[in-house]
Amino acid sequence: MATDDAGDKTDEKVWDFDSYAWTDRYDDMVRADLDMYASYDDVLDAVVEIAGASPSARVLDIGAGTGNLSIRCAERGACVTGLDPSRRMLAQAEAKIAAKGLDVQFALADDPFLRLPFDDSSFDAVVSTYALHHVARKSQPAAVREMMRVLRPGGILALGDVAFRDSDAEKAMREQCDWLDDEFYLYVDELTAAFAETGAILEARQMTSATWILWAVKPLAARRGNDPA
Numbered sequence: 001m002a003t004d005d006a007g008d009k010t011d012e013k014v015w016d017f018d019s020y021a022w023t024d025r026y027d028d029m030v031r032a033d034l035d036m037y038a039s040y041d042d043v044l045d046a047v048v049e050i051a052g053a054s055p056s057a058r059v060l061d062i063g064a065g066t067g068n069l070s071i072r073c074a075e076r077g078a079c080v081t082g083l084d085p086s087r088r089m090l091a092q093a094e095a096k097i098a099a100k101g102l103d104v105q106f107a108l109a110d111d112p113f114l115r116l117p118f119d120d121s122s123f124d125a126v127v128s129t130y131a132l133h134h135v136a137r138k139s140q141p142a143a144v145r146e147m148m149r150v151l152r153p154g155g156i157l158a159l160g161d162v163a164f165r166d167s168d169a170e171k172a173m174r175e176q177c178d179w180l181d182d183e184f185y186l187y188v189d190e191l192t193a194a195f196a197e198t199g200a201i202l203e204a205r206q207m208t209s210a211t212w213i214l215w216a217v218k219p220l221a222a223r224r225g226n227d228p229a
């Protein structure tokens with residue numbers, strides 16, 4: 001189990017999707033999985049709905065993988081950019097986009113949550129599903145700041161991922177099931193504090209026993225978390 005208590009070694013863990021035997025079967029795998037990816041399509045639909053991926057909206061999908069979230073946004077007319085560190089995941093995304101006659105700009109990016117190659121306020125929405133848990137929990141507040149930086153004021157950041165209300169809730173879930181891995185599943189309490197530091201209020205909706213949708217609107221005026229509202 002990778003917790004902050006486990007020290008720096010696990011914090012450095014990287015998930016190289018180009019090296020896994022099952023990467024080219026990702027879509028089939030997630031749809032057959034009733035644990036981590038339970039209600040997968042419902043989770044993606046909810047993120048797209050909350051993000052309001054409307055025609056011409058500039059949407060950034062981080063950890064885009066095989067493109068399932070990007071495709072949903074592009075089908076609604078949004079101008080989508082998808083970033084991911086895996087060539088093999090993006091190759092599947094590009095093949096699906098071409099087959100559907102859609103236009104999405106996919107690009108390889110190392111560590112995109114922490115280093116987004118875009119100016120401030122470049123996007124109307126930032127979305128991501130099942131990817132932020134690959135960022136060490138202690139770095140997730142920096143990822144929140146980086147995602148909020150590229151979002152325009154009034155824009156929406158929407159995430160869908162395995163998450164728990166807090167570390168105790170994760171421990172309780174680990175006692176009930178055997179499928180939780182050594183990934184940095186999100187903690188709603190810690191992310192609420194990270195969003196508050198940017199002046200934003202995190203909203204949360206639980207979708208399954210271990211999957212949540214988390215979202216926030218970037219405040220119109222810059223405000224620090226400890227300023228009066």
Ligand SMILES: C[S@@+](CC[C@H](N)C(=O)[O-])C[C@H]1O[C@@H](n2cnc3c(N)ncnc32)[C@H](O)[C@@H]1O
Pocket residue numbers: 015016017062063064065066067068069084085086089111112113128129130131134135
């Ligand atoms: C479980 S898949 C999710 C893909 C897609 N978003 C979806 O909902 O199906 C995780 C994706 O995150 C990517 N990834 C791994 N480490 C990452 C990191 N540090 N930052 C961003 N993406 C990462 C992987 O290459 C992979 O495509």
